[in-house]
Amino acid sequence: MLEAVLSKLGLPGYEPEAARQKVFGVIGDFDTPEDLLRAIRTARAAGYTRMEAFSPFPVHGVDEALGARRSPLGRIVIVFALLGLAGAVLLQWWTGAVDYKLIVAGKPLFALEPSVPIMFELAVLLSAFAAVLGMFHLNRIPTYYHPFFNYSRHAGASNDRFLLAIDAQDPKFQAEDAVRFLDSCGSRHTEVVEA
């Protein structure tokens, strides 16, 4: 109702619903990991640069074929490992030698040697959280909505199908061309997927 009124008004910068419908990309469906890899290589050769593959298990060679960069997760984790280590030293030194001085068996209030187990454990604890939460962040999960799920056969990607999406952001992207291209690569079912 509102849509109809707004479109009649012809306000500057306002596009009607139909024209505003954004496209996420074109997704094709392949039988085997090898077919998927072949399709990616053909697509790269044809000049497509922005693509994403979907598979039920990590297919080795896909990252290289897509030209993906290494995951920065390792660098994130080492920072948190060092934070854990430093935090454990600080915790044990401050509680035992500053805030609450408790002499046990005449031993020094703080020493590095008996602090090692907790230093190690806290470094591991923080690193593990950094690895998991860092992976969540890099993968943008949890997420409630993603246009990939508009593809009618998206469930195949968690079962036995290997999907290739050509992103609408790709400079070479033309929906009809992309559909024809994926079909020619051997896709069993190609669809234009809404964003």
Next chain:
Amino acid sequence: MADLAIDPRMELNPPLVQGGMTYSDVTDKISSIVEGKAPKQWWIAMAVAVPLALLLFACLGYLVTTGIGVWGNNSPVGWGWDITNFVWWIGIGHAGTLISAILFLFRQKWRTSINRAAEAMTLFAVACAAIYPLFHTGRPWRAAYWLFPLPNELLHMWQNFRSPLMWDVFAVSTYGTVSALFWYVGLIPDLATLRDRSTTPIRKTIYGLLSLGWRGSATQWRHYELAYLLLAGLSTPLVLSVHSIVSFDFATSLLPGWHTTIFPPYFVAGAVFSGFAMVVTLMTLARWIYGLENLITMKHLENMCKVMLATGMIVGFAYGTEFFIAWYSANQYERFIFLNRAFGPYWWAYWSMIACNVIAPQFFWFKKFRTSIPAMFILSIFINIGMWFERFVIIATSLHRDFLPSSWGYFSPTWVDIGTYLGTFGLFLTLFLLFLRFLPAIAISEVKGVLHQQVSAPHGVPAHGGSH
């Protein structure tokens, strides 16, 4: 299947996924456990497990409302079944981490079908273990202030971080947390599989929320695989540290029989030994309940038997070393405690331990026993019993005869001790059965990865009938 018998490569290296399964067969088989009705065996097992779990809660309720005097701990044996059970349960968990992390780093692909259930076992075993330190305080609602360095207005004091018991708190809680993270990360892609297969809105919502919107994109897999590798790399030294630190509880004391440098490696080997025994017990049961012969193959089980043989030998060697060092130290208290261990009032516990831990695994030298389900089931139960006795022997025999004969005593468990221990089995089994029922017990995406290598490896063994 005729060519299976002829192909010489099959003899040496049987495929890890058998029966010519395809990717979707793997999905269907593993998901069907969660999606279908529970088999009768599952209900029978639940009927045993749940009452035992209730017994645990009853015993703990009685302990909290009455006091820790309801346990048999008393002078001179101040540590009784509580710490025995704690160490035993923590040790059980170690096989899960070994399978999921260490075998992953060593690229042992056979771990794939069993790692998920073994990790679940780790979590539930740690939960059972944690009950003992928590409840031995008598006031578990206040235990957080005693165990963790929480600032508080009431006491204005901090823990003694130079005590191995504090190290233990950090080791065990880190271990539990990291194991839970590792387990959950492994589950995400499989939860997405269950989400995509869901037919009812409730299932779709629950698995949808749990799978966090996982899509299986190449980008996601790239970060995911690195995260998994990092967690495996972190868990490997972690698992070695946990039982080492548990052993420090004893080794840093001055008590004969405890004050030994051999404890950390000896405890870690024992933990892996008992853990693998528990994995074999559970896997043979799960395989029988759900008919998973094509996924949990004889090769998996045989490999686990070999690990039990190896770690059992390490444990046996450690028993010998302890005795030798006690004699070689020329310390009369050390010598006494070890002779007392084997020939004193607890001789029956000592020789049960030797029979179960040193003699029982020797059967695994023979392929006939390594490939027989009833044999490995029974032997794994013996090893579980033996490893419990090992902890009991270490704890009770070192404590019960103090330096003065006037303070000699004998530990006897009360019915609450026994009920609590049986109860932890109930809790453990209940949680494990619920896990089998509601979560994918075998890592679907990882099995597919193994299957893919099996199919595509040119010189490897082809998946039989993989073309259909």
